[in-house]
Amino acid sequence: MPYLRVDEGDLYYHRVGEGAPLVFVNDWVLSQTYWQDVTQELSRDYCCVTYDPRGVGQSRTFQPNASYAIEAHAEDLHQVIISLRSGLVHVVGHGLGGLFAGLCLRAHPQDVQTLSLISAEAEIGASEVLDGRLKYIQTLIILRRLATVPLLRSLILRRYSLGELPVSARRALVSDFAHLNPRASWETIGTALEQRTYDEYIAGVSQANVPVLLLACGRDHLVSVESARKLFARIHRGRLVTMHGSGHFPMSEYPQKFTEILRDFLAATERSAPI
Template sequence: MPSLRTTDGVDLHYEDVGEGTPMVFVHEYAGDHRAWEAQLRFFARRYRCIAFAARGYPPSAVPADPASYSQDRATDDIAEVIQKLNLAPAHVVGLSMGGFATLHLGLRYPHLARSLVAAGVGYGASPDKREQFWAETDATIARIRAEGMDKMANIYGHGPTRLIFEQKDPRGFAEFITQLAEHSTEGSALTMQGVQRQRPSLWDLREGFAKMTTPTLVIAGDEDDPTLEASIFLKRTIHSSALLVMPKCGHTMNLEDPDAFNRAVLEFVTHVDAGTWRNRIPASLSGGIIR
């Protein structure tokens, strides 16, 4: 299995398929590199596609040191994948935890990204939800350690923003739960503690987002309530961005509605590669309603 070693000595497994302009996929907390299979099969027909397993997610290494897990480290790992595989500049597509890291890549390593897709981003990001998010993550970490991911998968996977996935695609949802149950208990706990819980609020990054010029597509499911407000905030703050809200869709949008997700991302990157992706028209930000 192909892997690369980061500068801090962590081996990251990756899948590499297709030829053409590079496209890197960054998975969510409850997923891994396998969650992008429908995207690899679609985009590898015309792009070179890379999907990697984050640290803490076998077959990538599971460092035991809690200091090995952070938002900055997750962002650095994307950068190292791009640099070590000579992919720059790449289209970068991230979901949830991977979407947060993708946005941070745009802030810290804009030269490595041709475009950014931030899907399902916003859990715990609103200033008025921080305390609730910390309390829920602390409780989840404790339960993961006590019960193990083989048991916690069914509980975590049935969170409120994923129920519509089970309703419309029971087979796909069952596969999602099976893969989640295979995750490392220690890696899952450390990732939630170091990456999820400790990441800054998106609102704290407003100044940096306002300066971003990398083409950005923000995608939200309309039944993924924790991400809706944050997605609108990102659209209003990143002037090189557009917002897509997918109807009757929850958090795991690339699995729930892969065709609609793939087509939306394809249209976006096609515009970027053609040089026809435009920034927000300044006059549209006047604040006026009619004029």
């Protein structure tokens, strides 16, 4: 199996295709498998790289005292990028993976040629909303071992807008949740939802001189279209696209449309056309 050595452990990764490199960064506690439909199509023209973040999927061989803070994830992304030895790369971040990508861009602007953020949040939210979110996440972590029980599985699918996904995709996502590392998942989300993290993330995205694609989803219960609009108002170069019929996982619900949007954005940047 292909592994990349990083600080404190080894990251499992998958690479397919030839051409300019695209690195895909997963949402919270999810393994890289849900990008498969998209990378299979894009690999005709690009070198597509997906990986399991530390503590997730097959990237579990980390030291007992390893850090799972958001900054560690951002540095892991940097290590993935430099391991390609290709110079600038295109980075695609989904959900919390968008924070990893934005922080990596902030710390290592020399890594990134374009940044695509899928279901990206623009603000941390009011304190009461944040408290409620943290309590809900804590409950999900505690109940993770019951994720295969039909009733709880149904609740998870409904909460994360997964009901419209293909059956195979739903099973894979629920399996990721059922096998999550409690300390890794809590430390990651806890540090991600700190105000300082969002300040650095917003600075990385808004101050960078790279083209940015923001993809919002009209049926996303987790991140609103309005959040994407707020973030779009702060960037220098880029485009905002809304998939009105999609939930939180457009790459799984509508892989062909998702691929078309991403391919069109990348082609526009490569020919220096208006974004």
